[in-house]
Amino acid sequence: MPATRLMPTEIGEDLIELTRTICDRSLRPKVDEVERQAEGGEVFPREVFAELGQAGLLSLPFPEEHGGGGQPYEVYLQVIEEIASAWMSVAVGTSVHSLTCFPVATFASPEQQATLLPGMLSGDQLGAYCLSEPQAGSDVAAMATRATCDGDGWRLKGRKAWISHAGHADFYTTFARTSDDGAKGVSCFVVPADAEGLDFAPPEKKMGLHGDTVREVFFEDVPVSDDRRIGEVGQGMSIAMAALDSGRLGIAAAATGLAQAALDLAAGYATEREQFGRTIGENQGLAFMLADLEAAVTSARATYLHAARLKDAGRAFSRQAAVAKLVATDAAMRVTTDAVQVLGGAGYTADFPAERYFREAKITQIFEGTNQIQRLVISRDLLRPRSHRRR
Template identity: 60%
Template sequence: MAVDRLLPTEEAEDLIALVRDLADRELTSRVEQHESSESYPEGLFAILGKAGLLGLPYPEEYGGGGQPYEVYLQVLEELAARWAAVAVATSVHTLACHPLNGFGTAQQKERWLPAMLAGETVGGYSLSEPQAGSDAAALACKADRTEDGAYRITGTKSWITHGGKAGFYALFARTAPGNRGVSCFLAPGAVAGLTFGAPEKKMGLQGIPTAAAYWDGARLDEARLIGEEGQGLQIAFSALDSGRLGIAACATGLAQAALDAAVAYANERTTFGRKIIDHQGLGFLLADMAAAVDSARATYLDAARRRDAGRPFGRQASVAKLVATDAAMKVTTDAVQVLGGYGYTRDFPVERYMREAKIMQIFEGTNQIQRLVISRGLTP
């Protein structure tokens, strides 16, 4: 069932209509094949890029869509309702473009940003390490200066969405000790000294690889340093608030898909001479699911509108990520319950939705980290 959206412009309404049509045609028709076979959808992101969906919240002068975040996030939600892994990868690509757009020089933007926003090259975000997930200040991957001013990158990065497939990575590596010793680089996807591990065997989101990267003295030119040396954590954290909103939107789309599947089944299945939706116990369960989805959408839109207005939105982004991903976990679990034994089989997509929802509570900062951020915001 199409979501009844309040959009700011007719242009945004046309964009959502385009996205729904494209997603039904390109995503819905391919998701089961690639998720079940754990195979990568070659060529799909080029299609999304040509449709202008990989640079929506970025400036038109560099080929972006110039759309407010509240519109971009609703596009992500529509993608996630068809294929969560593709929506997450789109969110990560948008996140990976943030350092260059926000902190790059005019020359760097002119050189690299148009191709990134056009989707000619898809990005990954390389912050986490095996022993440094939520604790980004504990990064150990090193970027050592060479005599000619370039950098040699040595270390291991982990949990990279699109790892081994992306054309570029927003890479965070240590140039000096301490919290102010992390720097940001725009790293190419292929360079001598960079290799990737086998894709992780995940519970869900299997159509898009997540992999570790191994840097063995790979050389990056000085021009690939984004911002100043030591500015990396500032850049990373400024991007993560927006990235959390992306995941909130993806989780909401996934929850909406689970709700739609459950409602459709409940309107078709009969017991004791009645549709099961007409039994109060099940009808109330579906009502709670619908309320959770609507609440999740409202929280991420509130944060997005604050961002668009230039107001602080970090706490609201954490609230949105927490509320939306917890809602996705509950709604998808309840959808399996509505379908009963059929929900536990792969004949229906709700079992996949339930598996995909779990990771939403973990990446872009676990929900325990979100609670920490929110609680700190309550202290004067």
């Protein structure tokens, strides 16, 4: 049963229903087969993203004048949650695509927005977000990829790690060092997929999310014109961090959808599986466990919706985004772990999706900033002088 949602508009309700229809028709029938195939070799469900794009679901939180859906973040995140309840890899990919568009939609000049956003938001394109590096994950300021001024453009040299959609993306929102001035020495570029010198490592062999292709990206003296530099030279770090605030909400919503799917599976199994002459759900110990899992999922949803409403109202939401990411992903790990326990031996087999949910949940505590980094973000903001604290 889908969880009850609160929609700010009739359009939001219609979008949720449309998403559920697509999930039932196109995602749930494919997810197990594609994830199994992708585990043995690269299988990227581009046709699923094409269907979401045609339905307008890849561009919901962006301006209508550039081809976006013009929807509040509150609505967009609930769409992400619905997709995640059916196919986590696709939900993560949808969130990543929004992350790649954010710098252009928020920091680019009007001329750049008019040029770049219609393609990015058309539903036909997918983006990749190139921030992390092998030696610069949580410590983003340690990045070594460099952009060197070359006449009226730039040359990018370096490598990026853990990049979703790498090798399948149509553009790469990339952060590179333009000076040695620490965090102030980073700039943002949009690199087209057909740029000369762009290359990729083989796909990473991961524990889960096999439908989300992840690779290293190599920039081998890649030329980029200056009209694809987003924001001012040296503004890249603030652009990246602002994008991650929004991206963390996408991951929080996806983790909530994953947890909801695991809870639904566990509750359904508990009403059908019989032991000692009654269903296992009639045992109070297990029933109370399910009640605690429901409380965890509901709490996760409330935290990301609260942060989304702050964002939609134009208020500061960085701390709340970190809280949402922390709460929702820890909840996903707990709920999926206990779902395996409810199913017992069956939960440890590939005959049920519980083991896949469990494997998929773990990465949510790591990407878009580990949960240790979220605690750092939250505590630093709490300990600011009261006059500077974000509410």
